[in-house]
Amino acid sequence: MLHSRTPSLSVARTYSPLPVTLASGQGAWVTDVDGRRYLDFLAAYSAVNFGHSHPRLVAAATAQLQRITLTSRAFDNDRLGPFAEALASLARKDLVLPMNTGAEAVESAIKVARAWGYRRKGVPAGTATIVVASGNFHGRTTTIVSFSDDPGTHDDFGPYTPGFRIVPYGDIRALRTAVDDSTVAVLLEPIQGEAGVIVPPPDYLPAVRALCDERRVLFVADEVQSGLGRTGTTFACDLVGVVPDLYVLGKALGGGIVPVSAVVGNEDVLGVLRPGEHGSTFGGNPLAAAVGLEVVRMLASGEFQARSRELGEHLHERLRALVGQGLLAVRGAGLWAGVDVDPSVGTGRAVCEALLARGVLAKDTHGSTIRLAPPLVVERHEIDRAVDALEDVLTR
Known part of the structure; x- marks a missing residue:
């Protein structure tokens, strides 16, 4: 029998959860298997921005479950277009590349930035570099952990992917020194979540934007945790009036129901990818798109x-x-x-x-x-x- 203090021995021990086993949730509250209620002050790392079992999101998911849930991207589906158009409008961009998880979206943005560097900026093949910040957390894939400076995330998972430079977060002088002719992108969290909700100086992101414009480098904002209402604005970048070249979104985009992520940008950047160069069987599936569309509609009201x-x-x-x-x-x-x-x-x-x-x-x-x-x-x-x-x- 399940008990709130008895974790399953069959689950790989990649987490050390608090001793509670949750069974249901409503709004800001969750209930464990023993019937005890808790206020949820984590919200699944911002994936549950709209609360547990939000009626609008549950209704959107239920309706789509009864129609069609997966087509693969070999075919179009009637939910993907409306979702992409709504999200692009919310972000004031042209195009949406739908994926599933935040890490997938970050990986996708890295590929886009490199392709843009080779095909638009003229960086010699195989030499592109991306500048990232110390204390970063962008996911747990082998490429992403290659540029983490957190030993628990990084160590013992090499050999590591080259092409990244780490500079102190919030230090525009160090960033300026690290950017050179091989640099195709600066990848940053506008507010670092895993590092402890670290907010940079108010002039930092505007200075990053100006530097990227000056050196013809893409500014990629990882808003997987900080985006979609969490900071009191649609995107954390809005707090200081900055618009990146690419938004990386996830977590709350799935409404706490299904994994949904996306890279959002303009045609001159995101349009560098050609058919067959990138994709995902589940990315943009009808169920995910239906839920994501309802999330965007909810955010559109402010x-x-x-x-x-x-x-x-x-x-x-x-x-x-x-x-x-x-x-x-x-x-x-x-x-x-x-x-x-x-x-x-x-x-x-x-x-x-x-x-x-x-x-x-x-x-x-x-x-x-x-x-x-x-x-x-x-x-x-x-x-x-x-x-x-x-x-x-x-x-x-």
Whole structure:
């Protein structure tokens, strides 16, 4: 019999989950197999931006399940076109390359950038370089972990893919030094999620955009976690008025129902790919496109961005009041926060376990940092309940 503290021995041990087994969810709440309810303040790393079992998304998925779910890209389907048009409009771009996971979308953007470099910029074949940032997290494929500086993600998975340069995040001088004639793209998270919700200086992304324009280099923004309402704007880049050449999207694009990701850009960049050079059996499938279309329609109203912005102000105000009372620092934007726990209180994992005992789910990273990312449907009193629980843990 399932029990909330008995993980399956048949699952490969690539995670060390908190001792809870979830069985259902509604809105900002989830319920375990023993019937206990928890406030979800992780939202599946922002994949559940619209809450669990959102009726509009469930209805879109259910309707499509009864029609057709997979055709492969050997044939067109009647959901893909409307989805691509709506997403392109939301991002103010021309084209959408549909994939499944965030890592797939990042890999796709890397291929696009290299092809663009060879076919448009004139970089000699096989010499293209891409500049990335320290502390990055773009996925777990072998190419992507090649340019990670996190030992737990990187070590023992070589040989590593060449062609990447790592510079300090937020350091425009280091970036300028790293960009040369072989550089085809700068790949960055506008806000680094896995690193602990690290927000760069406000002039950093505009300076990146200007440098890329000056040196004829693509600016690729990985908005897999930060995009689609999480930061109080449609994209985190919107916070500083920057438009990248390519958006890399995922997680929330699938509404917490199916894996959906995409690379979004203009014809002069994304149009470099030719038929047969890239693809995915499941990318752009009718079920994914139907759910993704409904996600874009929900974002088009601006309601969720406004909720994230307004409730995020309250969340951050409450959290900042805990600095000096068990917290060392608070960072973030919208309904997204990274909080550094005073080591004298305990590790991030220990604090998350204590929160679990108080009915709140959160996730630690890098030892002493906790990420908080409730669904955008969360209510003000639910934020207070979660922060009250955190305060109780920190000051007990």
